[in-house]
Amino acid sequence: MRRGTTAAIVGASSAAVLIAAYFVADVQDAAPGIFTLSQAPAPSAAPTASAVPAPTLNVPQGQGDSQAPTSRELEEAWAPSVAAAQEGGWNAWAMVVDARSGNTLYEYNANSAHTPASITKILTAYTALSHLDPNSHLTTSVAQDNDNIYLEGEGDLLLGEGTNSIEVSGRAGLETLAKDTASSLMSKGISHVELHAAPALFADTARPASWSxxxxxxxxxxxxxxAIDAGRTYPKSNEFYADSISNVAEVFAQKLRAQGIDVDFGVRGPAPQGATRIASVQSASVDEQIRWMLYHSDNTLADQYCHFAARQSGGEASFAGSVQTLEKTLSERGIPTDQLSLEDCSGLSSNDRIHPKTLAAILSQGFDATQPVAPRVVRNLPWAGVQGTLANRLTDDMVAGNAQAKTGSLAEVSSLAGVVSTSKGHPVIFVIGIDKVPNDGAYATRGYLDNFVTAIAEM
Structure with a gap:
């Protein structure tokens, strides 16, 4: 399939597992696997996460005049979701758009906004990449003032404890930073320092009350x-340090001590004027970090990058300011924002509402090579059966390595938004979901979404 200039498309799969286990992983859209920003898991010609055009996987290559699925075909494919919703007492909704013409091919309960869960992150990525240089990097550095050193940071939440490496999610390692710092200090005859952690990055740290x-x-x-691994207490954990700043400072101090530097902790604060930078490490690019956020549905990175976008655009770097920036960004770039109502940029709040046509419009722009942002957003979505939260979903032959999508899941919500190619090579956009599922049982409904996308791939 071709999207303007490159192939892309998406998917997700599903199976019902214990609902109790679900909610632990729900806001992460299932347990993400280990993934580095430069290398993806490699079934056949798997794509990498570096900033390159999307590769060709299992995407059917059709002619430019290939026929889109008919509304009857799509209605029949969605019918099991409708029947299950009626029987189970929940809502099912869907919008399918022809990626070439922009025409709506099918819709069901798509005349109003719905709780999106983590497909909100498509809007977040669009907003962040509209305001930030995708090729820029976040620097974590050490400044020295006599025997005081200041650990400063621009917001890299994917630091590693070891050395700089493409195998580190964020590329930058604290061990490398400590070695370079120790080398500089020792060259000046300094073997004992007072370490000062950085102050808060944003003045307003209040979270949405609805989260609690x-x-x-x-x-x-x-x-x-x-932060190290977005502040997780251990890899793949859904538990986070209350103070990731202190955690990083403590790990950094341990690394310095291993290099022969005695370390005491001083008062947290910025480096004074005149302090000299003596060491630094850089993150993966902004584009790669946003891709990582989409692959793994990382809530922390999503809201952090939305704050960055708000600050860069002159707005307030807070949750409210971030949402305002997102809404303004979409509106200014021709994306409909009817009924859009958000409390965050991660999709954590079940009070969030997004109309299907808002998501469909962004994905449609992704097929327009003249658009500066949307093609990159779509290109950064995980591939079905290959990566991130889709690694174990949409694994049937016709859809794996064909579809690309963002998953969404909350206790009462399951959603999926992305692109897929039909067997004839016709690109189709889908925005689908199930909400208001009783007894927090949305996880068990994902199969209906996955089956629908698979059916489109087989048309």
Missing amino acids: EQQVAGYEGQLAPY
Whole structure:
């Protein structure tokens, strides 16, 4: 399939597992696998996560005049979701758009906004890449003032504890930073320092009140000048340090001590004027970090990058300011924002509402090579059966390596938005979901979404 200049498309799969296990992973859209920003898991010619055009996987290559699926075909494919919703007492909704013409091919309950869950992150990526240089990097550095050193950061939440490496999610390692710092200090005859951690990155640190009410606050780490693995207490964990800044400072101090530097902790604060930078490490590019966020549905990175976009555009770097920036950005770039109502940029709040046509419009722009942002957003979505939250979904032959999509899941919500090619090579956009599922049982409904996307791929 061709999208303007490159292939792309998406998917997700599904199976019902214990609902109790679901909610632990729900706001992460299932347990993400280990993934580095430069190398993806490699079934056949798997794509990499570096900033390159999307590769050709299992995408059917059709002619430019290939026929789109008919509304009857799509209605029949969606019928099991409708029947299950009626029987189970929940809502099913769908919008399918021809990626070439922009025409709506099918819609069901798509005349109003719905709770999106993590497909919100498509809007977040679009907003961030509209305001930030995708090729820029976040620097974590050490400044020295006599025997005081200051650990400063621009917001890299994907630091590693070891050395700089493409195998580190964010590329930058604290061990490398410590070695370079120790080398500089020792060259000046300094072997004992007082380490000062950085202050908060944003003045307003208040989170949406609804998170606590909905018991989802624990699924996002601290927005901060730096963190290791987004502040997780251990790899793949859904538990986060309350103070990731202190955690990074403690790990950095350990690395310095291993290099022969005695370390005491001083008062947290910025480096004074006149302090000299003596060491630094750089993150993966902004584009790669946003791709990582989409692949793994990382809530912390999503809200952090939305804050960055707000600050860069002159807005308030807060949750409210970030949402305002997102809404303004979409509106200014021709994306419909009817009924859009968000409390965050991660999709954590079940009070969030997005109309299907808002998501469909962004994905449609992704097929227009003249658009500066949307093609990159679509290109950065995970591939079905290959990466991130789609690694174990949409694995049937016709859809795996064909579809690209963002997954969404909350206790009462399952959603999926992306692109897929039919067997004739015709590109199709889908925005689909199920909400208001009783007894927090949305996880068990994902199969209906996956089956629908698979059916489109087979048309």
